[in-house]
Amino acid sequence: MLLRPFGKREDFGHRLQGVFLGADIHDWILSRIARGGCYDPRMMMLLLAALLQDPGWEPGKTWVFAVGVLEWLDSKTWASFPKEGRRDAELVDLLKSKGVPRDHVAFLKDGDATRKAIVKAFEEMLDRTREGELLVFYYAGHGCRDQSGTTYFANYDAT
Secondary structure, eight states: OOBOOOOSGGGGOSSBOSOOHHHHTHHHHHHHHHTTOOOOTHHHHHHHHHHHHOTTOOGGGEEEEEEEOOSOSOTTTSOOOOOTTOHHHHHHHHHHHTTOOGGGEEEEEGGGOOHHHHHHHHHHHHHHOOTTBEEEEEEESOEEEOTTOOEEEOOTTOO
């Protein structure tokens, strides 16, 4: 089973404010893919660079949920990506080095990024957030669309 994108910030209730980077660029990513382009994870790094320059940014009120799937259980359906120079790991390390508390960061990668583990970790993180805090959601890996146009993220155990 595939993991459906979480959608807009409003899907999480009213607790979180600020830039929800994964959802904010979701439509842009889909439009690039539809035009034959692809999403470059370096774009997320550029967006984060802007965030880090914002004088109002409070690392202690920032939460990071990162999922990086570069290999899959079903390797016949989902081709692996090279693991050298992982952008997901760079992102997590950068945010920690800039003051985001380690206990505000969840990073699931490859075999640890099953659908069940992702949903559980995300729900646990949301339970710990407070109104006005910032959530950065980052996903690296394959995805697909069904016939109705719904987009899904390919978790490690996607079938």
